[in-house]
């Protein structure tokens with residue numbers, strides 16, 4: 295009887311241990327949900343270029359309408375070359391349009407703003423002199 299009692303208490307300890315492990319695992323899972331990991335998104339605006347950064351953003355969001363003067367969707371405004379884009383940099387309307395600040399028609403037309411990082415990259419390129427790099 296004494297041995298059996300001892301074994302039972304060992305089993306009890308084992309059981310309690312397993313229960314603790316089980317609940318600590320649950321607690322850990324819950325903690326993950328309550329405090330979700332902060333996803334750090336960085337926006338690198340240090341090495342923005344016309345040839346890669348700016349054309350990449352414009353191709354993805356703007357050139358469907360502004361690819362050629364023959365494309366009536368773009369209101370005759372062509373933004374797929376440096377030379378044709380530059381006047382809208384100089385008069386501020388490229389930045390105004392993507393900031394959707396009400397100074398010129400908001401771009402992309404009838405759509406929400408492009409993502410903040412893309413806006414920041416274009417603004418950074420403009421602020422660095424909008425060179426044809």
Ligand code: HEC
Pocket residue numbers: 352355356357358359360367368369371373382387388391392398399401402403408
């Ligand atoms: C669905 C077609 C469409 C898309 C996509 C589009 N545009 Fe336009 N955009 C237009 C039209 C049409 C006009 C002329 C609007 C007007 O004058 O009322 C225009 C005008 C402009 C102008 C001239 C604003 C001015 O008054 O000087 C700029 C700059 C411009 N767009 C930039 C962009 C940029 C940058 C994007 C992408 C982020 C973009 N557009 C996407 C159709 C579009």
